[in-house]
Amino acid sequence: MSSSATPLTALDVVTRLRAAGCVFAEDEAALLLSAATGPAHLAALVSRRVDGLPLEHVLGWAEFCGIRVAVGPGVFVPRRRTEFLVRQAVAAAPARPVVVDLCCGSGALGAALATALPAAELHAADVDPAAVRYARRNLAGLGEVYEGDLFAPLPGSLRGRVDVLLANVPYVPTHDVELLPAEARVHEPRAALDGGGDGLDVMRRVAAAAPGWLAPGGSLLVETSERQAALAEETIGAGGLAPRVVVSEELYATVVIGTRPA
Structure with a gap:
């Protein structure tokens, strides 16, 4: 110094x-x-x-x-527990997967997946322009990043081709956002935290549209809380996917996986 x-x-x-x-x-x-x-x-x-x-x-x-x-001011910081979501996505992927990372934020999940699955065709999207700027930086040379609401900005050519649909949607119930630590509540975008009344509003939208984008045998993977797991499983099953819940006690992480029948 x-x-x-x-x-x-x-x-x-x-x-x-x-x-x-x-x-x-x-x-x-x-x-x-x-x-x-x-x-x-x-x-x-x-x-x-x-x-x-x-x-x-x-x-x-x-x-x-x-x-x-x-990452930088105004951008969601990836949580360590979400590494469990990435592990499950890697386990669900075929040899040369088509991967979509919705609500991608900084692109952290996509970058981790591309590192673990170098043969993957990667697409990522987020509605927040600041997040998209960081995602394009973090995913440069690894995949395509689109700005828009959920599936809306994705190329239509992906319909029916996606093997792994990773959606780290916001799932904090609206009335619980004010209970979050100030680091999240003040410095991260509310849209990356607030999942609506019961925390599953965005997940419902993703689950309803996912079957049209997934390849036969492809899987949707979302993170949720332990208390929301049963309702999240029901939500994903209602969209026509076969759901199951996996849990990591080490990372205190809960993931719901919905697979399109082959």
Whole structure:
């Protein structure tokens, strides 16, 4: 680091982060120290984190499935539990799959899938222009990214061809959004969180249209909460798909998979 009148020490950073309520202050301090280009930059990074900005927004990236994904202010940060959704998608994929990532956000899930399935034909879409900008950055050379509402922007040539339809839809009930941590509630787009009255509004739309896009034997995969799992399973089954629920106790993750009959 370059010289500064009062440079922050590692202990200073940890102390400030802990005082701000950061549970993993030591780990976060190490990341901020490694990202800083000098004392002034470090002070700025720490101030942004102490002010409540998500750590990933401060750093400019999030780690997901072992890769770094670019994120920034106003963009949904991929959650570690969603790695379970990606694992299930990889397990459901044939050798050369056609993959669609709806509600793709920053493109984190698509990037992870493309890494695990290098032969995949990947398409991703999101309604939020900011998310689409990051997705195009993260999926450059890996797949096509479209801006629009759910299936609307996808090319019609994909109908009946999709082997893996990944839809990490918002599923927080509207009345629960205000109970979320401030990092999510204040700094992430509400459209990426709010799933309507019971949290399943967007999922219903996806489930209703999915059979027309899936190839025979293709699968729709969505993440939900444990308390919503039964209703989500029923919702996906109502669309004509054969549903099942899989759970990861390690990641506290619940995924519903609906498969189109072969």
